[in-house]
Amino acid sequence: MERHRQQGVRTVHTAASMLAALCLFAGLSVTRAQAQAAGGPKARPGSVTVPAATGPNGTAIAPPKLVAITGGKLLTITHGTIENGVIVLEDGKIAAVGPAATTKVPKDAQVFDARGMTVYPGLFDAETNLGLTEVEADDASNDLVEKSDEISPQMRVVDAFHAETVRIPVQRINGVTNAIVAPASEDSVAGQDALIQLYGKDRNAMILTPDIALAMNFEGDVRRKGNGPGASKFPSTRMGLATQLRQAFLDTQNYMAEQAAAAKPDFKGTKPKKDLKFEALIPYLKGEKPVVFGAYESYEVEVAMGIAQEFHLKVILNHVTHAQDLLDTIASYKVPVIVGSIYDAPEANERYDAVFSLPAELQKRGVKIALASLSNGPVSDSRNLPYAAGYAVAYGLPYDEAMKAITLNPAEMFGVGDQLGSLDVGKVGNVVIANGDPLDVRTSVQQVFIGGVAIPMTSRQTQLRDQYLPLTQKPK
């Protein structure tokens, strides 16, 4: 990386930027020969190895099955910070975590020297459209949501998930290893979410849990058939949306009763046919899986929770943004909350930090919170998720809670807290090495491990960068 060598001769004014520049240099310049060396390379201080040639869908070919990350500051999430720690990854899982003094490094492991680095679990983005869109303005590349019916529980994002999207490598090299893929929030029942791992040779390798949750919304934006002059189709108001939602659940209960009756040995008559729409709602009506219920405004939250309680749904509240007047009530629901985006605007005549401080206010009241990268702007990149968490810290959220909000908390909300979200033995080997605080915009991720594999730290964007780097090096 000549570019970074060139930086080295430029005036560097602070220790922090010096460190950043040097670590970038070290991180990117370790030779491929090292990575390919048999039995694992002998790493240099503060360096990490870059995986070699890539296989299908940007995966590493025949990566070592035994990896050790040594000397780093470990943010375990569940059991504090270990200043000089060792993590061993074996067959895709975390096999050991502990202080260097007491944690053995297997002698045939590929070693990543993380001295001077921060090591933390892969980040978990609680709502994304990854794999459902490529170029936002190009409709042919979008499979964001089926808009023909407000009630579409049978729509499954796994049927559209594009594993080879250019967008996933762009996000994962900044430390995001897992994400919920959700349909766009434009239906009352938009479809079923999937949990993905942001690395794998194909779709099947990347989808960890299909149909992990039901995406629901009670938001004014869904009134698309009636919001405005000339509105003629139901539902055109929030009253219509609420009625339609309740009727859908009542119809499903009725369907369940009919199916149960038909299943009895003494049933006479024509068996009712299977209806995929009702079938899709059954596990959620039974409370077996969570519904992710989006509501921006406090009054929308109250209506949504009323419907959820009527049908005993297992709720994760989502998109909660303008609820500063409802904090204690939300806490009393005892449901987890995906907040914001915290970058959504305060209401006119609210203080500038009314939304920035929402994660802190909810967490203070005992609410389990998560953050997601989806926001109102044209850009919703998972790679910026840690910065939203950091901004929540600037506005009062304790640091450890901010880390949890993008790791363990969303994993627990979606029922995979035993597999993801912390540095604990037995969990999936999703680990990140960075040259500093993960929540700070100035920090550079050096190496990401997904499923115990040191992934190639490349994306279409790094390829473009490297293709045009010679311009930068041209003598002036």
Next chain:
Amino acid sequence: MTASHGTLERGSVWVHQGKIAGVGVTVSAPADATVIDATGKFLTPGIIDPHSHSALSNDINEATSPVTPSMMMIDAFDNMDSALYRALAAGVTTELLLHGSANIIGGQAVVIKNKFGLSRDQMLFPNAPRSIKFASGENPKRVYGSRNELPSTRMGNFEVMRQSFEDARAYMASWDAYNAKVAKNDKDATAPKRDLKLEALADVLRGKLMVQIHCYRADEFLTEEAIAREYGYKIRAFHHALEMYKVGDQIAATGTAIATFADWWGYKDEAWDAIPWNATMSMREGVRVALKSDSNDYIRRLNQEAGKMIHYGGATEDEALQMITLNPAWIIGVDDRVGSIDTGKDADLVLWNVDPLSTYARAEKVYIDGELFFDSSLSGFGTTRFHGVMHSSGFTGAEDEEGGGL
């Protein structure tokens, strides 16, 4: 953090009559000066956004003709818009409010100082140079092409532009001929009809308007520069400029700056090759680089966007800070008055709780022309001069957002 001459670890700034009267480890301020203790905190110049559509009551695009150079953004400026308040609370003290990108040749910008709470006139940046917005690429061709009008292609875009300057040349020639006749006391001299549109285009050719061009692709930078050479004007800055890293060495030679995003990409085809290293790579190729918001959201954290440049390409703290202060000041043409903490410049200053390039930075106090306009420790809005009811023209404020202004 001076933005022009590094960081003083325990520095002092003396402000007198709205100007910076001294800066250094010590300053020779009079004994009766009000002392603000900033121990442990960070002081920067006010942040400058060279590309904003805030506070224009959503009148961002006069998208009724591809050539509208006589539109004056000041005519839509709403000084009570809450977007200004939120930008002020984020340390933004100067903004260039631009026409949108629907038109090949859009309207003329207004430069404001973010003295939220004062009148419209009092918020104008005094004697700021005039800028005009041009646009190329997808937006004009989409807007007019979707109506089956010219332009519907990039060929159409540039031909509309060339024809406009031919018209302006003819207009200027007719006035030159008239003035020559008048000089000769020719009694038959008849004044040509004054035309606001052609006057504005003539001002571009006369170099009286700084040209700010919305432009994404590498080929289009080169075409725009060629047209500028052909008609004899200078391009002040390419805005968005997401592919500048591909041709930075050539554009650096023209002196044209860029106002770019830190890491936006992929929202449309012409943003597909955007990379977050664009700003630092273009800078190393010799281009003057500013970051900008084009958004009522991102304008609230331009400091973080600058901080990302340390991550993406190893910018130094000074380089990163210059991208949101001195360099955008140059693009607006006011770098002799704002953009750094230097004696003689306007006292536009922001006091931060921690290093402003970190995620954790909050603007605590914001001064413009030496006066405190925002103080986060105050209850309510934290504003010192605003005590009324704000307007809201919606949140996006972006010309490129789908469904938004354009």
